[in-house]
Amino acid sequence: MTQADLGERVGATRQTIIAIEAEKYAPSLELAFKLARAFERPVDDVFQFDAQG
């Protein structure tokens, strides 16, 4: 799956997918769940919360 395909599936641009991958943008909860659903994984398999920031 390309970044553009993933973006289209979750309603985000390819640039946003790139920014999330590079940890330059923290997605909303809604987008995080959509991304997890696109990968058919639980959300905390896809995103890890780092309390240190």
Added chain:
Amino acid sequence: MSQHETTAWWGLGSGILIWLFLLMRFTDAGTIVDLPPAYAVETYVQMIVLWILASVVPAVLAPKHSQRTDKDERDRAIDALGDRLEGYVVVIAINALVVHALARATYTDRIPSVPIPDLGSTPALIFALLTTLLLADAVKQAVVLWQYRR
């Protein structure tokens, strides 16, 4: 580069060009000239038309039915940050103009050597206010570009 980033570059560039146009019309050798009212109105209308055209062109040139033109949550968050900082610039600039006017009214007579430019004339006031709007818009576009590029 996303469509929104391209639009921000366009907005920044066109804003600078519009300000240079105002500078050309309102000033002579760095001093604000006393424009005849008809000429000031003509300049104002021309500026509005230029600003509208500059805003419309990126939308017209954008690829139709492309996902690249739809704003997602990151684009909207970036826009919101830009709008907020644009608002701050307007508030700061308007307050600076008020303080400037008060300082001039208060101190020019007492300390004639203090070089406070006179914004009391209509062209000077128009130029200052339009510069404020263009500056605020330029800050917004710069913040948007910074957010996309960081």
